[in-house]
Amino acid sequence: MTDTCIIGAGSSGVTVAKSLKDAGQTADIFEKGSQIGGMWRYENDNGQSSCYASLHIDTSRPNLGYSDFPIDPSLPDFLSHAQFLGHLEAYADHFGIPEMVRFNTAVTSVEPEGDRYRVTLDTGESRDYARVVIANGHLSDPRMPDFPGQFDGTAIHSHHYRSADPYIGKRVLVVGIGNSAVDIAVDLCRRAEHVTLSTRRSAWVMPKYLMGVPIDQWSGFLGRKLRLPTPAVRRIMAQLIKLGVGDQRRFGLPRPEHPMWREHATLSQELLPNIGHGYIDVKPNVKRLDGTRVAFVDGTDAPYDAIIYATGYNLTFPFLDRGVFDPDLQAGELYRRMVVPAHPGLIHAGLVQPVGPTIPLVETQGKWIAALASGRMTLPPRAEMDREITAHRDYQRRTYLDAPRYALEVDYKTYTRQMLADMKAGQAGT
Numbered sequence: 001m002t003d004t005c006i007i008g009a010g011s012s013g014v015t016v017a018k019s020l021k022d023a024g025q026t027a028d029i030f031e032k033g034s035q036i037g038g039m040w041r042y043e044n045d046n047g048q049s050s051c052y053a054s055l056h057i058d059t060s061r062p063n064l065g066y067s068d069f070p071i072d073p074s075l076p077d078f079l080s081h082a083q084f085l086g087h088l089e090a091y092a093d094h095f096g097i098p099e100m101v102r103f104n105t106a107v108t109s110v111e112p113e114g115d116r117y118r119v120t121l122d123t124g125e126s127r128d129y130a131r132v133v134i135a136n137g138h139l140s141d142p143r144m145p146d147f148p149g150q151f152d153g154t155a156i157h158s159h160h161y162r163s164a165d166p167y168i169g170k171r172v173l174v175v176g177i178g179n180s181a182v183d184i185a186v187d188l189c190r191r192a193e194h195v196t197l198s199t200r201r202s203a204w205v206m207p208k209y210l211m212g213v214p215i216d217q218w219s220g221f222l223g224r225k226l227r228l229p230t231p232a233v234r235r236i237m238a239q240l241i242k243l244g245v246g247d248q249r250r251f252g253l254p255r256p257e258h259p260m261w262r263e264h265a266t267l268s269q270e271l272l273p274n275i276g277h278g279y280i281d282v283k284p285n286v287k288r289l290d291g292t293r294v295a296f297v298d299g300t301d302a303p304y305d306a307i308i309y310a311t312g313y314n315l316t317f318p319f320l321d322r323g324v325f326d327p328d329l330q331a332g333e334l335y336r337r338m339v340v341p342a343h344p345g346l347i348h349a350g351l352v353q354p355v356g357p358t359i360p361l362v363e364t365q366g367k368w369i370a371a372l373a374s375g376r377m378t379l380p381p382r383a384e385m386d387r388e389i390t391a392h393r394d395y396q397r398r399t400y401l402d403a404p405r406y407a408l409e410v411d412y413k414t415y416t417r418q419m420l421a422d423m424k425a426g427q428a429g430t
């Protein structure tokens with residue numbers, strides 16, 4: 001009997017399905033688009049992909065592959081979105097996943113009924129399951145800032161940015177300094193007339209390469225090969241990065257007030273040189289939109305033809321009633337970052353923001369979910385789940401900035417170790 005439903009066939013849904021299959025379990029996967037790949041399929045017909053034409057993955061090839069399906073070593077250090085999609089398709093085909101997917105079918109509601117879950121599809125059909133794996137992606141609903149005033153030029157969110165073509169010869173303001181903002185500013189800057197990057201809090205900008213080696217391979221070498229503890233790895237990496245980048249204030253980018261590892265890394269090899277060549281300038285936060293001009297909080301203002309808001313994403317689960325799961329209150333309140341404690345058959349996959357890559361981390365989540373579904377591992381009682389959540393929230397507050405952007409933050413190594421220990425013990429712990 002198929003007792004697991006998976007919502008979504010992006011990288012998260014695919015790897016969870018693969019682990020379930022390995023564990024002898026079947027699953028119904030519902031995917032609203034016509035193909036697998038989710039976010040990594042450029043112009044996906046699900047209307048949900050935030051992929052732009054120049055997007056390259058920011059984890060180097062050896063750290064990105066699945067444990068039993070490595071990435072073709074002839075591919076470059078940092079795969080393009082099309083190359084990663086090709087790899088994901090090969091992985092899914094090899095393990096027979098597309099046959100498990102019902103494409104062009106959206107889940108419209110999931111309702112708990114006793115200890116089971118009624119799943120309704122956009123065809124009107126309803127089915128019931130012991131568990132529902134929620135893998136619908138969390139980076140597609142644009143979060144827009146609410147600046148006072150009105151802008152008369154073009155304004156879009158980075159979710160809708162595809163290429164520099166519409167911005168040739170234009171003056172463009174990019175708001176934010178996450179990975180989307182810096183990728184887009186760099187993509188635009190040689191073709192637009194000028195690009196400004198506006199940031200309210202700044203960020204540590206880290207290069208993709210240090211001494212010719214991808215930066216994540218340095219941390220991998222220190223942590224895994226030399227077996228140094230995470231704090232020591234971070235201290236050494238911070239010194240290496242400071243040597244490689246120098247003082248970012250030289251480029252007009254304020255030093256963040258927090259230490260380097262208390263926030264999500266912004267990775268870019270090209271941002272600082274492009275600032276240094278005068279293609280991009282840096283401004284603080286926007287104070288006011290004023291027709292064709294934008295005023296900044298430092299008292300300066302400038303004219304712009306377009307604004308791109310690279311201001312991140314809202315967490316949205318339109319098929320779940322907020323009484324069942326309210327993402328604004330409960331996204332950081334999941335047991336082992338997956339299980340909704342009040343409805344333990346509702347299990348999120350991929351709802352994490354690791355220091356390190358998301359994609360292989362969700363492979364381990366998939367194995368954990370499969371251990372649960374096949375009865376090889378059990379969940380602890382509710383009180384213990386709540387204790388684990390409190391302990392994780394305390395750890396987050398001690399380790400990262402206490403801001404909404406960090407509610408999903410996990411440490412790759414620690415979190416992987418916890419999931420592996422649960423599976424080994426056959427009982428998920430605290």
Ligand SMILES: Cc1cc2nc3c(=O)[nH]c(=O)nc-3n(C[C@H](O)[C@H](O)[C@H](O)COP(=O)(O)OP(=O)(O)OC[C@H]3O[C@@H](n4cnc5c(N)ncnc54)[C@H](O)[C@@H]3O)c2cc1C
Nearest residue numbers: 008010011012032038039046057058106107136137350358
């Ligand atoms: C611009 C950008 C760059 C990124 N770069 C990296 C990177 O370099 N490295 C990294 O590890 N991560 C990166 N990420 C994070 C990335 O999103 C995740 O790593 C991962 O690929 C997301 O996979 P997913 O399956 O969870 O979500 P998605 O890829 O979004 O897939 C979700 C799927 O669910 C389907 N779906 C949604 N709702 C429904 C419904 N109601 N019914 C049926 N189907 C539904 C969608 O159609 C979609 O196919 C990046 C994200 C963004 C936005």
Ligand SMILES: NC(=O)c1ccc[n+]([C@@H]2O[C@H](COP(=O)([O-])OP(=O)(O)OC[C@H]3O[C@@H](n4cnc5c(N)ncnc54)[C@H](OP(=O)(O)O)[C@@H]3O)[C@@H](O)[C@H]2O)c1
Nearest residue numbers: 056057058145176177178179180181200201310311312313
């Ligand atoms: N190449 C790649 O691999 C790549 C490319 C793009 C994205 N990604 C990933 O995709 C995810 C989303 O990235 P993202 O860059 O789109 O979003 P993000 O990481 O959430 O960054 C959003 C940025 O917008 C700023 N911001 C938010 N609200 C604002 C407001 N009201 N006013 C002013 N500034 C505001 C934030 O500043 P504060 O810090 O002050 O909140 C932050 O600088 C991340 O995991 C990222 O790593 C990866």
